[in-house]
Amino acid sequence: MFDTSDEPLGDALRLQHQTTSGARSRLTLLHITRSRLIRRFSRHRLFLTGLVLFCSMVLIALFAGLLARHPIEEKYASLATPSTQYFFGTDDFGRDVFSRVLFGARISLGIGFSVVLTCGIVGTALGSVSGYFRKLDNLIMRIVDALMAFPAVLLALGIGAMLGPSEVNAIIALAIVYTPGTARIVRASVLVIREKLYVEGATAFGASPWRILVRHVLPNSLAPLIVQLTFVFAYAILAEAILSFLGVGPPPPIPTWGNTIAEGRNYITVAPWIAFYPGIFIAATVLGLNLLGDGLRDVLDPRLVS
């Protein structure tokens, strides 16, 4: 992740890096910075906790097929209590909750990742057009304001309900809701970076606006974007769970954490385990992402008070 040559190094370092000519010194500088970054990350215990939590979820999602003990559609005894046979018990149809929760990780993380990707791309594009090229700035920002004038989950619910319940529609709904915030953050940092001395320097050297944007401005505004996207990931997982819970996410029999909890709601008095375990998985994933986000912010952007 941090192997790219244009990671956010801080302005002082970047200036240094630009004034030193020649590949060798450049390499050395990057090398020092990279190892310093890694050291700072590896000392951040909460960041590491978050990393472990999140990576385990990713592994669970990837290897759900191997870890699941029963096929997700197979029906066994209805509402069986958790046991060595069915770790998380079975639901009203007699399906293994453990397997469904594992496969739910795949859906949730998949949707979360797609939302992050869309937000990252569209948000960066809109933020750059608005903040760097200063084109349509007013229009884009008014639309952003308007989209942010809705409670996020409610707007996503409305869009999701209109489009109809499906995985892709959940992604579209959540991306529409979380892109404005991302665009605003990209715009804010681009606005600062474009006034920097090294941008002026690059302009003086005759670099094209595009080149300056891609080589200098965007890489230096990466830190807040990465932090924001980590939190967007967390919000998206929570919001997707709510959408699924309310019947606007991927519809049953696709196993999502949200719709499993919705099902468990009807059996909360007799079989609380159906709703219990998916919630734990949601909380663990979101906690992992929140820890990651906090850690990234602490390390990448030391100016912020932590």
Add this chain to the structure above:
Amino acid sequence: MVGIAVRTRLCAWGGRRLARYVARRLISAVPVIFAVTFIVFLVMHLVPGDPALALGGTEASPAEIAQMRHQMGIDQPLVVQLLAWYEHLLRGDLGQSLLLGQSVIQSILARVPVTFSLAGCSLVVTVAAGIPFGIAAAVKRNSWIDQLIMGTALLGLSVPNFWLGLMLIYLFAVALGWLPSGGYVPLFQDPAQWLRSIILPTISLSLMQIGFIARMTRSSVLEVLGEDYLRTARAKGLSERITVWKHALKNAMIPILTVVGMLFGLLLGGAVVIETVYALPGAGRLIVTGILRRDYPVIQGGLMATAVVFVALNLLVDVLYAYLDPRVRYE
């Protein structure tokens, strides 16, 4: 005398600045509201295919579908629909619910007291718990108290509120039998029962926001604690207590207050799912049932109403900020 005169003149000048700022903010809210209405209109036309067909299902005859299309106004060209939408909005008309046999405005207003009492209680709980925790964490920075509070806050931010609601129902209603699992008793009908009916929803809705406010408060207080004027306060021999309580907190509270203003909006959004979990007959549940039963005017009106409340709150918060922190007015 001269001093007083100068001060009053300065105040008047500041007041005029404030008035001008408020006016400017009000004007800038107009395009946002306009865009909001347009977005709601767009969202309502996202339905793939024919909403009348989706609504009528397979049993409806073509004549019935046509009748429904006419009733919903979707047999008109899009531009006509948009103009009609604005015309209705200007008259404060959000249309007629397809299923409730009531105007959307009426059905929302009838349910607002429930939503407001839930959001209001949650706001009180959130502020009463979140701010002291945040201050304690900041003052005892890096101690075990700080770590405990911040750890709990982060956990609170990560737990899905609807799931927490279900777990609380299981614990306090099913297993212990202390509190009702859902339903609502109006405050003026029976205050004791009202309280019992609102406790669990309030906790479920507040936990996440408490974590949020505690974190905000901590970083805001920490930021102020690092300011020069606090060093001055300490240097002139003020006790740590007076430094923190009189000098630091007053300044730290300004950004927090504005967040609290926004919080009410967030709580209104969160009420949507909590009302569904606890079967509270509020505006949020109205919107969710509207969504599930494809009552388009209700969804449209619900989105519109929440967005307007959101924008109004934003405006209020900005004005409050300008009032509390005069620097803002001069920007």
